[in-house]
Amino acid sequence: MSQCLSKPKANGCYLFQPSPKTEVDSMPEYKAPLRDIKFVMNELLNSEQHYANLEGAEDATPDMVDAIIQEGAKFCEQVLSPLNQVGDQEGCTWSEDGVKTPTGFKEAYQQYVEGGWPSMTADPNYGGQGLPHSIGLVVSEMVGTSNWSWGMYPGLSHGATNTIEEHGTEEQKQTYLTKLISGEWTGTMCLTEPHCGSDLGTLRTKAEPNADGTYSITGTKIFISAGEHDMAENIVHIVLARLPGAPEGTKGISLFIVPKQLPNEDGSAGERNAVSCGSLEHKMGIHGNATCVMNFDGAKGWLIGPENKGLNCMFTFMNTARIGTAIQGLGAAELGFQGSLAYAKDRLAMRSLSGPKNPDGIADPIIVHPDVRRMLLTQKVVAEGARALIYLAGQQVDVVHSGKTEEERKHADALLGFLTPIAKAFLTEIGYESANLGMQVFGGHGFITEWGMEQNVRDSRIGMIYEGTTGIQALDLLGRKVLMTQGEALKVFTKQVHVFCKENADNEQLKEFIEPLAAINKEWGDLTMKVGMTAMKNREEVGAAAVDYLMYSGYAVFAYLWARMAKVALDKMADGTSEEMFYNAKVQSARFYFKRLLPRTKTHAETMLAGSDSLLDMPEEAFAI
């Protein structure tokens, strides 16, 4: 399959069938924002240079990358986007025989597999194409924005793929990894149990050794995305469980591979294992994805990685998984923007406050109204800023895996660890806000299902919860990443910002961005010091400050990215360009960001220092109705 990708236009491997027309009106249509994707990759983040510096990324030539993105865009626009509302409205259905996914999902997955997409960034020794992870993120963005529920099926496979790639034995890799990489089988991550989510130390699923070296896995897992479905012939579950006599808490958890069907000698899917989907959850959104209760009734499993080190094994790819979830925030903002922009240009209501702009019509298009523009620009600036942040993080993932020097790899790892909780929590929060603004632009029509905006709100709401809630991410950022390193992780980033500000201190055109950026960068460090000081006296202060600290950090990171984007755009215009409108819009978007969104740091700066007393003084019994 990898030969398809290296000759994308040659033999039709990338060709696909547009989805069949369904009864559901497929508003809103997704258009891959290719111009902005290229702006961020090539003009902001200089991907060509970046890929050239990586070990073994020779295939990631500009032409190749461009071809992949073009083909990915077509697949998302023509196959996945039309299935987005179908998935929401049909949902998944459970029966004794298994779970049925919505109309068209299975066929779309078949095309995805035939196109070679599952193998793109995987290990070439097991059928992968070994392309850099950052390219995978660009494709994930388009897949996730056009149809998040569908995208979760291959998305979960990535988790299983990465785990086995990193910790599996050679035999496990030959058996499972090859099938996951080809896409013939899909994967899941089975962590959560009814009584425990983030607090995995309390999990109860048991793994008892069998005589043949395998294990009998018994327990109930909930919220298992893609836990059961009809899209692939087998499902590989990665399950957290406890060995007999394992230490209590997080130090007694081991990882197991538990396939839905046991592999035959020839590698095909054989006899059914004792694992089944007990029921599907009814939920607010992502209806097209099957969220399963999974029952393991003495299912046969194989230990993967060392005994009792299961959580450590999970941590190795947790950054990637969280960046993957951060994409949901980007997608929510992009989809909301695309939908509400079209509506705002089309819908006529009221006259502009400064006089009619559409005098021949019964009213002006609502895009003339300042508050409608505030809502549109917020979504635009969130989507484009999120893209910059995620692609930047993606480059760090690349360097962590394939950087040429130890120093490069360590630096990228520190930066990635710092950016990950920010990207995950901040982007899903402001992405959800953006989805709500996209709906708000529609007025009453936004509440109506057919326009797709309320689905975007419902689907994106989960982003702030799974893969660790905003509160959990905030503790990770402030507690583990910043305070436990005495601020080193923060400095890795603020130093970059400082250098950028210094380099551009004399640039008059950039002054409106550089001055507030430098001020924020300094304040960020000062605030960190202050929070750190109070936290040394009272650890509760970390919990009391964390979410505000994280949100502040998000706006600070965005300030840096928007200032850099403004610089690129101003430089392009100074050099002369036929795309004046595009670059000018970038500068104006940056201006909007600094004037309208960055001031949110004022509130967070104050509330993060408000102390834990106002939260903890009230006795538990006083919380009452």
Place this chain on the structure above:
Amino acid sequence: MSQCLSKPKANGCYLFQPSPKTEVDSMPEYKAPLRDIKFVMNELLNSEQHYANLEGAEDATPDMVDAIIQEGAKFCEQVLSPLNQVGDQEGCTWSEDGVKTPTGFKEAYQQYVEGGWPSMTADPNYGGQGLPHSIGLVVSEMVGTSNWSWGMYPGLSHGATNTIEEHGTEEQKQTYLTKLISGEWTGTMCLTEPHCGSDLGTLRTKAEPNADGTYSITGTKIFISAGEHDMAENIVHIVLARLPGAPEGTKGISLFIVPKQLPNEDGSAGERNAVSCGSLEHKMGIHGNATCVMNFDGAKGWLIGPENKGLNCMFTFMNTARIGTAIQGLGAAELGFQGSLAYAKDRLAMRSLSGPKNPDGIADPIIVHPDVRRMLLTQKVVAEGARALIYLAGQQVDVVHSGKTEEERKHADALLGFLTPIAKAFLTEIGYESANLGMQVFGGHGFITEWGMEQNVRDSRIGMIYEGTTGIQALDLLGRKVLMTQGEALKVFTKQVHVFCKENADNEQLKEFIEPLAAINKEWGDLTMKVGMTAMKNREEVGAAAVDYLMYSGYAVFAYLWARMAKVALDKMADGTSEEMFYNAKVQSARFYFKRLLPRTKTHAETMLAGSDSLLDMPEEAFAI
């Protein structure tokens, strides 16, 4: 029926059947927050004195008010609350024969009618009990929090009732008002058309005079809540339409009564009129309420109020309708708080940052975590602050209707006009935020339907849209109410605040509230001046500043109300009380408000002055994908 209310415990008129058990798990159960309702009514707003000062409110004795609220609470807890999830899951169903409401809705409405509830605040000359509107708001709060979708049916009747009470002829009152007040018939407001919502000037529905003095109404109305259903024997539509040759725009709109069934000579519902429900909208939430497309095909209607003055007639009760919608924000916060509080006390996860609080359990209840408390306290403070604001507004409604002097009535009208857009937009915005926090406390379980938290998010999302979006309310506040009166409307309020601050300037215990309140009160005036100055040069500045101005105003109003509530609580504790816990929680809630929520004004203060350039400079074509 009015005799039932005057002897609430005597003859069983108020008794009702608890709803039958249904298959749906009825989480979360609603508990009417009676202690807080009494705190706001009696201790904060001194209702006894207030009612004694009104004309014709002799029946509103403390015992009577108390009995009404107690009985209302039981009805909401035992009848309406169990139907809330049923309504969401079943929704309404359309057929040729009409619209069927969810199981139990019709029976609950029957009990509501038998209990005399529809007549509570209506004109005694037509069967009403003439109780003050503010009491109706308290009942509406409980009804709306326990089951918003159900509450909209009688809620819409109020609109029709008020219109006919105010503008109908004696004959129209005898025919329709009596039936609406008894609850035998329900009402609707038919304003919106497919191409126009807020911009009613462009509406197209026609009213052509018939020889007999009636009119033939033809056109399509959309988003008609409670437009068709099976709960009452007839439905009275109040319809906006244009007479032949009427002036264009808002000055050519007239109001018509269009009953679903034409009244017989004896007052009963007779022949079917040419009005029908074409379809039901599929929507994000409030599934239990029928949102109808209504087709008028030459339906017989009667003019109500003067020709071409339809919009003016609507304005007379728009404040009441908007305060009614503001209740949705209060309800969302209350319901989220009740659900997430129970969960936070029950769910065990992680250990407290300062050491185990539940050492014998596998983990601590999540209410020990500062960020969980931040989310709980936000909801609590929003719900209780919203209650104070709505009841305060309700008292102004009472005075506008029944104040003894012209001066009192004028003052109340100015204050009500000022508070209305704030209550409507600010409370639905922060109510929605609270509903989302209620869901967030549950982690992954929040996304699951059975817990009820995601329904609360979906149901409350519409609050920011209907009855005028947040953007529309903001223009009403800043443009019409504040700037057009040269700030007089603002002064009506800030003067009260100023007096309160002065009176309590020497109170050491209150200092932590009074000082920031006085500062906000001053800044509010200063900001208004600044916005006003820029708006004089460029009207677009009003649109650019309006939403931030409104949100700022909301937080300022809350600061005043929370300072007053803290004072009441501190006074009670100084006097000695057996309810130390309750009053102490009030003071701590006020402290939380001032430390954690009021700082949001910092951001709004800055962004409201950010100017319109960052919104309007970008050419429309530059908004592109």
